Amino acid sequence: MTAAIDRHRLAALRTDEEGRFAQTHPRSAALAARAQGSLLAGVPMPWMTRWAGSFPVFVDTANGARCVDVDGVEYVDLCLGDTGAMTGHALPEVAEAVARRARNGITTMLPSEDAIWVADELGRRFGLPRWQFAMSATDANRFVLRFARHLTGRPRIAVMDWCYHGTVDETLAVLDGDRVVPRPGAMGPQVDVAITTAVVPFNDLDALDRRLAQGDVACLLMEPALTNIGIVLPDEGYSEGVREITRKHDVLLVIDETHTLCAGPGGCTAAWGLEPDLLVVGKPIAGGVPLAAYGMTTEVAHRLVGPMLTAEADVSGVGGTLTANALALAASRAALSSSLREEDFAVAIPLAERFTAGVAGVIEKHGLPWHVQRLGCRAEYVFCPPPRDGATAAAAVDEELEAFLHLWCLNRQVLLTPFHNMALFSPAHSEADVDRHTEVFGEAVDALVG
Template structure:
């Protein structure tokens, strides 16, 4: 249904408008001669405009750039700012820790850490917790532990999963149905098939075929795929994963870094899941770096009983800044006062309004698209029915169409997550914010389709 000539012309118009309106961001980007790729992290070059917009300030679900434009932020730091930018309770706790108490990093425990661990147990059910600075590190350390305890070398992932920059996870299902390195993987230390196995999400038969090799220490998975577009589990799939992992003596790790959007206890509580280990990061610190992994009581006891494992010094499960007082204070304040059970009720209700409005627009224009919701997170895809696994989801991408929609929205004050068409709600996102998106989204579709 998309006229590609019309799409290209509209995109060129939006690019010209963007460049004209953002001269200060243009200068900042042009002057970034000492940065690799001209940005602090190369993924900041994932942009629909000619260059990134540069941040001036942010508060709540609003962002202002150097050129003075205000945006309704549905990206929210790709979940890192799910609590909203600079939530008051978190800011106060950080200021108190840094200014009044002092001791931002000390390699000493604080009482806040136990409070955060107890709260994570209440929400997710895992008994023992340890902390990192990112979910990537938490995943890496969990992988080392499961390999040590099981004596098995491989970790199984879903094709096109997201677990940060964990080397083992960059594996996809190839044309022959077996694993291969994910396209674009940079400098893999070894062939990823040496360390990993892979099965498609929602494919229990493929999962069992891989587990039957008997060399998989753990399945590390998101309860729903998120970073390749939301792919929801089919009825019975997650229960089947747990049954198969137990059948083959394989541990189960749930990565809730993004699926925390499902509710105050993530998908694990919402769907009554029973992982052996759970990983979370980003959002629980309210913008301050943190990651965490939780262990079942049984697994924690097994690890601590291994006198041959140096879990204190050389165990590969540490980091000088991990568990620092500032991160712990931020996490306590965020979980206690910001990302509360009541806040999630509001966030999910707002996301439902977003989902319903996008679906109504899709129906009104007769587009063969779909929209999926995972609690406070919603996303539209350029396919219908919605993709059921990572490979289908990757194939449904349309970079040209996505860039046009993102830039059209940005030029009119709406930010979506740059990696895909995902919108995330914060505790302060309002119904009016959602309506503002829908008005502009429908304008974009009307111009694109000539309606």
């Protein structure tokens, strides 16, 4: 779908940009070389190797919609920690709450009053009355899958083809024809995903109905819209159809709103009137401090109370010593009371709309078969027409082109999420920030296609 791109020109431009990058980031280069001595692959987390450039940029400060690296280069940050900083960086209310809580004890294995406030607020936003907490959305998803198998007595879980739910073993699965296989890049699968997992294409209700009819699936874990393979939106009526089919086959519906919280204060669940049995949300709900939460209906909660009260609850496979610590819950109370509100999305969503229009204008100008998609305050461009499922979006990934565009933007002080073409907006961003990306993106495409 990217046949209009001259690959020789792309390679030459990438070489030029690599030289510019190295010249302007000497301090990061020195730290990257030093990191090779003690950090595996030279980074504290493997995916940090995915950033544009021949070495990672080392950050110094981040505030609002800006971050500054150790070489003093300031960026318009459209990554925002891949949604972890959807509130904007260094939210003052969170910084104050964290400092205050740190002086009064960070973790005790005892509940704090903030836990009640946060659970009540999440219930108000998402419409589910009972909540528990985790350190990350990955953990929350893992716990919920255990609950689903326990409650139903069924061995498998179901996910969407090319979904993303963190590093949960059962979810790192895709379709190869009719076969369920490990997602490309999944290292050392714990067990064969064909045994643990059913996979169905997004936007295919018939396929979902056929698979759930086999009677071995405990729950369907899904995002309301795919987000980590480019944004793939549901067809009209698809969400309602999913709910009808899961109820028909007595399969619990678990909605993962960790990325789709960008749709509004209650994510797609509130915006689209969804009715999950359980819901997971993480990343930005504590303003960047690690925390996730999972909610459930009264009926599900009633069925789970018994197992929660046993003497073996601490070895049930659910929880963790630092989980629901007082620091994280104080941060969450501060974040949810001062950000991610209707008034915040009323600023951020129009910025994403402006971004979408700007990128679409560049694509149209050059007649490229690309597309830009938006969900709330998040927008992404893909190198194909609007995809309806994850496999189509995955087939359009062009790593060479993506890496060039990211590096071109980074060299002009615009930071995109490293492993897909995502831009996220917070109330700290401005129209000038959006227009700067449009200008830089337009220059990159001009350079590519002439």
